[in-house]
Amino acid sequence: FVFGGMTGSGGFLGDLLALDVDTMTWSELTPGDVAGRWPSARSDMVFNSDGRHRLFVLCGAPTRVDLFMLDLTSSPMAWTDLSRLLFPSSSSAPSLLSSAGSAWAAGCLHVVGGGGQAWSSRIYRFCPDAMSLSEISQQLGGSSPLPSQGIAAVAVKNQIFVQGGQAGLALAWFNAPRDVPWGAGAMDFVSVYDWDRLSAAGSASLPVRVELCTWLFPC
Secondary structure, three states: OOOEEEEOOOEEEEEEEEEEEEOOEEEEEEEOOOOOOOOOOOOOOOOEEEOEEEEEEEEEOOOOOEEEEOOOOOEEEEEEEOOHOOOOOOOOOOOOEEEEEEEEEEEEEEEEEEEOOOOOOEEEEEOOOOOOEEEHHHHHOOOOOEEEEEEEEEEEEEEEEOOOOOHHHHHEEEEEOOOOOOOOOOOOOOOOOOEEEEOOOOOOOOOEEEEEOOOOOOO
16 A cells, blocks of 8 residues: 655645555555545655554654554445544644654554654654554663654564664764675676765765766666
């Protein structure tokens, strides 16, 4: 399933599409197919699944602070706005979570970092069976990720791994290719990346010159 996004001209989208990987066919779902109040058009939201029959849309740009659930098993499929139930007042609402990372573990959706007026290192946990959403940042030990947006998160069993993102402490990306080995074939693109972290000043040392090829290889 694919929801929302932004056009090349900066407009926000609120469409919902599904790809059937058995038939390799796209289909667009409309209000005639899906009941309930739809989420407003947005981009950079958290869009994730419980792996069973529910999809969740949380926050996003521009300045969306809400949470919607799509039940795929109801007939017809239906959106439900959970915002007032989970955060009835502005004080109980999560901070803006545009471009946050998300991963499903231990029956709950975990949301890491995100942008907005200030980049965040907060971690929220949403448990749909208990219908609860809370910030758990202060409950965690160890070194938390830096404040960032665009961070990637993935769960393996009950462990959540996070990688990359744009640091809120400097206008720099966490990840930069350091070594760029090429394959033997003329049409082999970059095969291996060795990641390095940019300094606070926003610069990185590239031991090799990297050229962008816009025509036939070799450059």
